[in-house]
Amino acid sequence: MTDPRRHPAGTAGGNGAPALDPVLAVEDLRVWYGTDAGPVRAVDGASFDLFPGETLGLVGESGSGKTTLGRGVLGLLPRAAAVDGVVQYAGRNLVRAKPKELQRLRGPDLGMIFQEPLTRLNPLMRVSEHFEEALRTHEPKTPKAEIQQRAIETLRAMGIPPTRYRAYPHEFSGGMRQRIMIALALVLRPAFIVADEPTTALDVLVEAQIISILADLRRNFDTSLLFITHNLGIVAEACDRVAVMYAGRIVEQGPVAEVFANPQHPYTQALLASTISLNTTGLHYIEGAPPDLITPPSGCRFHPRCPHAMSVCAEQFPRPVQTGTQVVECWLHGPEDLIPPGGTQPLEREELTVADEA
């Protein structure tokens, strides 16, 4: 049986391009952190592909493992973390790559945009020096004039005027700093970038500006983007495909329009219902709290909070199933031949109190 995730329907590339080989293929990635109480399974078997020029949104609540997954892909995890699985990039498995090799790839191949732009720029270095350092480290033979030209060009594309090239980070506003960070990642023309909540610290209008810049990336820079956010509105606007994370697993992935219009996993449905938008007329919420990742619930991680839970859900891990354009990990979508007899009986649920909430 072929893994449905290998062939996401009609998704490759944001612009309806023909199916290409993925830039990045993540298969059964696991990241565990050791604690006194036992290992925390922050990412527990996540698989997805990222295609050239595509933006994949990775959404989930805090503690769902989305940041760990983003960092795991780049090999930026703390040393104490145990990593297993495959992150296939340009013919090699990054999980097994040596630190030196990863170091070489970061920048020209793999980029990262962080949440807080202020803490990521060196306050004692001019913007120009940040660019000179980045380009000299990764492309040592670049002549000075070319460095400046490329830097100014990239900054210009991000909306930073050339008059500010020699300014210091503190002379810029938060939104401008984030633009500089994006330019710094892009100047090395990486094949893909992980953006971890790049707009969370910003105001509404500036956030919208940055989102439109990121949405244009695929057109102007041909870079693939893994966009980590908790904001479903941003995903709807800036991403081609979306992967929904819950308790270390990707429970649903598919094209944004389909997932939002027709969510298949009960968690995705609940998440969409609980988002407050300008059209909200009632408050909906998900009962209970995300599970403890040291001793996660048996079977489907969501079953204790799921309104549709069946007895099989508490016993067996759901398999990824292709339903329409989406891939879902939920027993409601089968495969039926794997559900034991009587497995579809509704599950008796324990009473949840606020005391259990997040």
Add this chain to the structure above:
Amino acid sequence: MPTKPEPAGAAARPQRPGGASPSSGSDEALMSIEDLQVHFDLRGNALARLLGSGGQKVKAVDGVNLTLRKGEVLGLVGESGSGKTTLGRALLGLVGATSGHIRYGDADLARMKQSELRTLRRRLQMVFQDPHAALNPTMDLRTAIGHPLRIQGLVDNREEEEARVVQALERTGLVPAEQFLDKLPAELSGGQKQRAVIARAIICGPELLVADEPISMLDMSVRNKILQLMLDLREQLDLTYVYITHDLATAKFFCDRVAIMYLGRIVEIGPTEEIFADPKHPYTRSLLKAVPDPDPSRSVPRDLPRGEIPDAAAPPHGCSFHPRCPAAFGPCGWEGRDLAAMFERRWLERGEDIYRAEQPLVAAVENLPAGQEEVSLPVPSGHTPQQVHEVLERTRTEDPAEPLWRGVEALETGADDVRVRFRRGVDPPLGPAGGVEVACHLHDSRFAAEAVQDSPAPDHAGE
């Protein structure tokens, strides 16, 4: 009754479907704010302050008039730097007013000493943004939530205090309360901490709660529970809320009235329904357009205001929003600094060659002082005034839609300089427009006629 999420997990908003229903506050004023100013000194040392000179000032709240009605939820909405938090804190006397009045009953909070304010804080309480920082990590909930009772001397003995704490815990949904009494903040989740913060705020029986971004640090699925709790408490305890937020979507759902703030001022205020159905101020329109919406058929908004909220220590001349406003026109307060911003944008869009050719000629625009309605650009040596004049004229011809040109009255070439004279800027006052009040010349009968001819009417946002 203790509040608990409905088992269905889908409790519709109970009592008030729209923003402006009968229960949404009476006309009776709870608090009235008159011409409130809160200024902060920058770089001012003690000597400079004694001599009344020196440091710059930031006008965090710059002339706010507002009546808070009993029982309403008033939203203070704006970006960071808009002064919404400072205004909210001033309402509780947590920051000193520079001038103006905050009338509450017979008292004027703007004139009171801290010791006098302390008694009033029984009635006026605050819910903070970050529940992780608002609770002392070494205090169990019994102590933390009972603290206000002891400070205010409202209880005689420990039993009475504990009974009140248990009641507050139950009201905020931390049940069974006995389980929570001895917990430390670190043992609670974010949502539980925020419930504890709210329990502490309501324990003295307040009538006003100022909630400063009470849900912005929480996860999506928890936000709604806290909002629901606040709605329930409002019904049970007859509370009035001031809800401070940058999130228009929750403001729309939660508030009866909304005040949109920009750089220390209210630029638009009115019933939530009217503001969201027909936003009048260009800033409100842009904010609505920028709210990310989980509707995939909606594309990324493009025509957003340029730039960011300006430096409050050197606010723009005239209307503070004019440098970013797509609908700005003649009387909005054009000045020298707007020229520099215009050239920056031009060079950004037109590329390196234009920048190199033009920048040396008009380099002087970068150092123009604030607030000048007539500026002189000295001609660099080796060039003629005509050349500088040509650059300006070319800029105008190539981008006639640039709002700045609507404010330029004259371009004059002198012997060794080029002078740009702008139209006199007028600071727009807050005035009635339809069912709301708005501070914008587009809605001022003195200027409205010009605006219609001059500027493309911005389309309505939030549709």
